[in-house]
Amino acid sequence: MKALDIEAVQAFVLVADLASFTRAAEAMESTQSAVSLRIKRLEDGLGRRLLERTPRRVRLTAAGQIFLERARMLIAAHGEALDAFASVRRRLVVGISDHAVGAELPLLLQRVKRVEPGLLLEVRVGSSRDILVAFDDGALDAAIVLGHDAxxxxxxxxxxxxxxxxxxxxxxxxxxxPLPLAAQAESCNMRSMGVAALDAAGIAWTEVFVGGGVGTVAAAVSAGLAIAVFSRRVAPPGSADVGPVLGLPMLPPRDLVLYASLSEPAARQSLKTFVAAIRSTAA
Structure with a gap:
């Protein structure tokens, strides 16, 4: 058997972790067809089918499950070899809006760490406003926030x-x-969005819980104390959108926006991996 193509192995690991050829191609700054071709050649070289491809999902075959852990070890060893003479450990500091991360954060970090095992990743979570200020002040390499500033x-x-x-x-x-609401302080954009929608629809409401962060608001929702405005992607586990049942007004969508200032190619590549992992949580 020929030596394994390290980029093909990396493509396989990315597709397995992100469950998407599209997201893997994005992380590798490549195309979906190129990623598919690399994995096809890897499968041909191994004499095993590693992935089952359907229009809606990608999943590992039995052989793929066996190979995945070995593939991770190979990628990690390759990264360590490349970093053997590096004087400074690669570091990426990312700020994320607290309304853009939820229970999927451990999965997100796991996916990034598997692909970039040598990366020192620092994640700061806060309000979109505070994250953007920190980015503009040069304290962050990248900011991922909800787009309120048109x-x-x-x-x-x-x-x-x-x-x-x-x-x-x-x-x-x-x-x-009155509709019982849970929210953060009055400066919170999600609170403002919800209250404005209710007032415009003439629906009475009362604030029954004020949280010191999105996590505390999520806890109030999970405890059954109140209703809160959340992105469906990161809503508290076990919660449901009761808007249609209660006749509540539709809420406007918001773009999740990336701001970045990176000149080093390796740092840009690490950010690509991070962004691809975030996009994969919306699948």
Missing amino acids: GRRDGEVLLTEAFGWMAARDFAHRAGD
Whole structure:
């Protein structure tokens, strides 16, 4: 058997981790067809089918599951060899809006670490406003925020977030009572979005929980205390959009926007991997 093509092995690992040829191609700054060809040649060389491809999903075959862990070890060893004489460890500092990350964050970090095992990744979570200020001040390599400033054009749209009125599945609301809301402080854009929609629709509401962060608001929703505005992508586990059932107004979508200032090719590549992992959570 011929020596394995390291880029083909990397492509296989990326497709397995991101469950998408498109996202893997994005992370590798390549095309979907080129990634498919690399993996096909890898499969031919191994004499095994590694991936099952369908129009809607990609999954590992039994042989692919066996090969995956070995492939990860090979990629890690390759990265260590390349970094053997590096004087400074690669570092990427990313700020993310607290409304853009949720229970999927551990999975996101796991996917990035598997592909970039030698990367020192620093993630800061905060309000979109604070994250953008930190980026403009040079404290961040990249910022991923919800696009509220229509006048700012220097970012890249990663995906469009759809929002809903999220509540625990067993949440009960008595008709005629004000809608119980959970939110962050008055400066929170999600709170402002929800309150403006309710006021415009003439729906009475009352704030029953004020959180010190998105995590605390999510806890209030999971506990059945109230309804809160969340992106459907990162809504609390076990919650559901009760807007249609309760006749609540539709909420406007928001773009998730990337702002980056990176000149080093290796750092840009690491950011590509991170962004591809975020986009894969919307699949």
